[in-house]
Amino acid sequence: MTVSAQSAVIFDFKPNCISENLGFINLTSDETEPSDPQDSKINPSLQLALAKLEQDARNKGADAVIINSVSHHRTNDGKKSKQRTKLKAQAFKMCADDVSLSSIAAPYNAKGYQVLRYSYEISYNPDDFKTKSAHNLAKSIILPKEDISIVTGVYGVELGSHITDTVQKLGPPSIEISLNDNQVLYGYGRELWFTFNNETLSHVTSKQNILNAAGLNILGFRPGFDDTLWKVDGLAQQKSDITTVKSTITSSFVQKTKNELLISSGNKNLTLNFEEFDSTDSFNKQLLLTHFTLANTSPHLLNSPQLLTQQQKSWLFDKLSPTKPEKFTLNELKQHIPFPHKVNIASDDGTWWLLGNHILIKFEQQVAKQVKISESLFVDSNEQSFLSSINSLEIPLSKAEMLIQFSEAIDNFDIVDVETTEYTIQAKYDSYEDDGVLYELEISYF
Numbered sequence: 001m002t003v004s005a006q007s008a009v010i011f012d013f014k015p016n017c018i019s020e021n022l023g024f025i026n027l028t029s030d031e032t033e034p035s036d037p038q039d040s041k042i043n044p045s046l047q048l049a050l051a052k053l054e055q056d057a058r059n060k061g062a063d064a065v066i067i068n069s070v071s072h073h074r075t076n077d078g079k080k081s082k083q084r085t086k087l088k089a090q091a092f093k094m095c096a097d098d099v100s101l102s103s104i105a106a107p108y109n110a111k112g113y114q115v116l117r118y119s120y121e122i123s124y125n126p127d128d129f130k131t132k133s134a135h136n137l138a139k140s141i142i143l144p145k146e147d148i149s150i151v152t153g154v155y156g157v158e159l160g161s162h163i164t165d166t167v168q169k170l171g172p173p174s175i176e177i178s179l180n181d182n183q184v185l186y187g188y189g190r191e192l193w194f195t196f197n198n199e200t201l202s203h204v205t206s207k208q209n210i211l212n213a214a215g216l217n218i219l220g221f222r223p224g225f226d227d228t229l230w231k232v233d234g235l236a237q238q239k240s241d242i243t244t245v246k247s248t249i250t251s252s253f254v255q256k257t258k259n260e261l262l263i264s265s266g267n268k269n270l271t272l273n274f275e276e277f278d279s280t281d282s283f284n285k286q287l288l289l290t291h292f293t294l295a296n297t298s299p300h301l302l303n304s305p306q307l308l309t310q311q312q313k314s315w316l317f318d319k320l321s322p323t324k325p326e327k328f329t330l331n332e333l334k335q336h337i338p339f340p341h342k343v344n345i346a347s348d349d350g351t352w353w354l355l356g357n358h359i360l361i362k363f364e365q366q367v368a369k370q371v372k373i374s375e376s377l378f379v380d381s382n383e384q385s386f387l388s389s390i391n392s393l394e395i396p397l398s399k400a401e402m403l404i405q406f407s408e409a410i411d412n413f414d415i416v417d418v419e420t421t422e423y424t425i426q427a428k429y430d431s432y433e434d435d436g437v438l439y440e441l442e443i444s445y446f
Contacts, residue, residue, distance in 0.1 A: 009057045009065045010050065010089070010110040016102045017095035022060045024068075025089045027052050032082055045083040046072065046112050053089055062091035063099075066106035070113075072164075087112070105338040107331070113199075134172040134344035134351055135220065141171035143224045147234040148292050150251060150263050150270040154192070154204045154230075159268055159296060163199040174219045175354075177210060178339040180303040189225030190216050195302060203300050205293040206230070207273075210305060215377030218352075218360070220345040232272060232292065242274050242287040259287060267297045305378060306339040308356040316355065317392040320371055322423050322443050329366045358386055374440045386439075395427070395441060400434035402427055422446055 029052060031044035049070075057065045069088045132140075144156035153159060157166050166186065167173070173186035173194070186194040187208070195203040221227075229238040236245040242261075246253070251263045251270070263270040273291040308316070315336050319326045333340065333353070341354035352360040357378040362370040373393075375386050387397070396402050399416060403409045406418045406425070413432045418425035424444045429436030 009054055009062055011064055011066055011101055012106055012109045013101040014066055014104045014106060015064045015092055015094045016100045017098035018064075018092045019095045020093040022062050022091040022093060025053060025056050025060070025065070025091055026087070027056065028084065028086050030082060030084050043072065043083060043085070045085040046070070049085045049087045050110075050112055053087060057089070057091050060091050062093060064092040064094050065089050066092075067108035067110075067112060068106075070108050085112075104336060107335055107338070133349070135349040138171040138222065138345060141224075143171075144169060145234065146224075146228050146230045148230050148232050148270070148294070149234070150265045150268055150294065154194075154294055157194070157201065157204070159201055159204075159294065161201045163196050163201070166194060166196075166201060172344045174222055174225075174343070174345045175211075176342040176344065177354075178306045178341055180306060183303050185210065185302070187211075187219065189222035190219055192225055195300075203293070203295045203302070205295075206291045207293075209379055210302075211377060212379045214375065215379075218343060218346055218377065220347050220349055222345065230292070232270075232289070236289065238289055240289050242289070245272065245274075245289050264297075268294065269297055270294050304380070305341065305357065308337065312337050313356075313389075313392065316359070317389070319368070320443065321393055322418075322425055323394070325423060325445055327445070328368055330363045330368075331366065333361075333368070356385065359389065369445055371443045372440065373442075390438060390441065393441075395425075395438070397438045398434070399427075399429045399436040399438075402438070403434075 027049060029045045029048040031048055053065065053067070067087065067089045069086075071086045072083065146155060148154055153161070155170060157169055163184075163186075170188055173188055174190075175187040177185040177187070179185055179195075182198050184196050184199075185208070186196070188194070191206050193205050193208045194201055231237050232245065233249045233251055235250065236248040240248070245261070246255075249263075251265075253261045253263045253272075256262045256271075259274045259276075261272040261274075263272070271293045272289060273293075274287040275290045276285040277288050279286045319328045330353075337355060343352045343354055343360070346352050350362060352362050352372075354360055354377065357376040358374050360372040360374075361368055373386065373389050390397060396405055399411075402416045403411060406416075408418050408420055410417045410419075414429050414436060416425075416427045416429070418427075423446060426442040427438055428440040428442075430439055431437075
């Protein structure tokens with residue numbers, strides 16, 4: 001890709017050729033939030049910071065700028081909310097004979113977002129995200145009522161809400177899945193899924209078609225979501241029969257099909273889905289409320305998850321190779337792979353980064369310490385991705401070959417353990433036999 005001298009100086013990708021590094025630009029901007037709810041998705045302090053950055057960069061004589069960090073803090077004095085944005089960027093002069101941009105993404109794009117979202121702090125308890133794990137932070141949240149309503153939204157979160165408002169009410173999501181076209185999917189527990197377009201809530205549902213069973217199993221149990229039955233209009237509980245729901249809810253509805261009720265208001269639709277179950281006291285089938293979807297009336301297209309490019313895979317596997325590992329930080333990862341998915345609350349209560357559809361990495365003090373590679377965690381994916389990753393790491397697929405390749409290997413029935421001074425490997429196989437085939441690999445780095 002190429003740029004011209006008249007182009008905006010803030011770029012999404014790093015320049016291929018730099019003639020002079022002009023140093024860092026640090027700035028802060030403060031703005032009062034818009035009073036008009038329709039403008040709530042606009043962050044005026046961020047817009048001001050970007051305008052200042054472009055001007056400061058031009059004053060330095062720069063023709064290229066990449067944003068290294070953006071933090072956003074919201075405060076409320078009881079009368080009005082205030083937004084403060086802190087921004088750090090690096091200014092360059094590009095080579096006169098090469099003004100092209102590389103394929104390495106800047107940590108933050110030209111709009112000030114870390115690909116799909118910028119970093120933020122929630123003002124109800126400053127620095128919580130720095131000092132507490134997502135698991136402990138989630139436990140400290142007092143959740144709203146589990147009501148589903150076309151008026152008040154889902155758990156009190158309405159369509160059009162900003163992503164930070166959602167986190168403030170519900171705590172950190174169990175999982176963040178970066179989608180194509182500036183969408184992100186937040187999962188709370190295993191049955192509540194919030195879709196944001198450009199950080200604005202556009203769709204909430206109790207069903208999803210991205211994670212498969214293995215993908216759902218990596219999520220930790222989430223009290224308040226996984227153990228709670230939601231209620232339509234605060235009255236008709238999930239798993240109620242359709243007759244009870246129709247006679248209980250206060251909203252006007254239309255029965256679209258035998259298994260579906262539709263509640264509409266303005267540009268919003270709330271769809272209630274019912275499934276047939278055997279009755280416990282008769283031979284008749286029961287139609288029970290199982291799912292809901294709250295969305296705008298405009299067509300909703302849930303985009304596919306972001307996957308890895310071949311270049312990103314090559315960079316990653318060079319770092320992960322157990323026989324010649326290279327230490328790398330989370331910041332380095334984000335520079336090369338700017339759209340990782342994130343499991344905030346995994347089944348081990350820890351936080352893992354999900355790369356592509358089957359590679360999980362855990363960081364400690366910003367340094368990669370553990371990686372798990374398994375079959376795909378997504379529904380629609382390439383079945384060969386696991387095999388390709390194992391081959392890239394030069395790990396044999398069969399148990400017998402593993403025992404031969406690693407002299408430190410210990411045969412533990414359907415598991416082979418390898419321990420060295422630099423790393424450990426745990427390889428899991430589908431049988432105890434020597435021809436057992438690898439289905440999961442875990443590497444820990446010292």
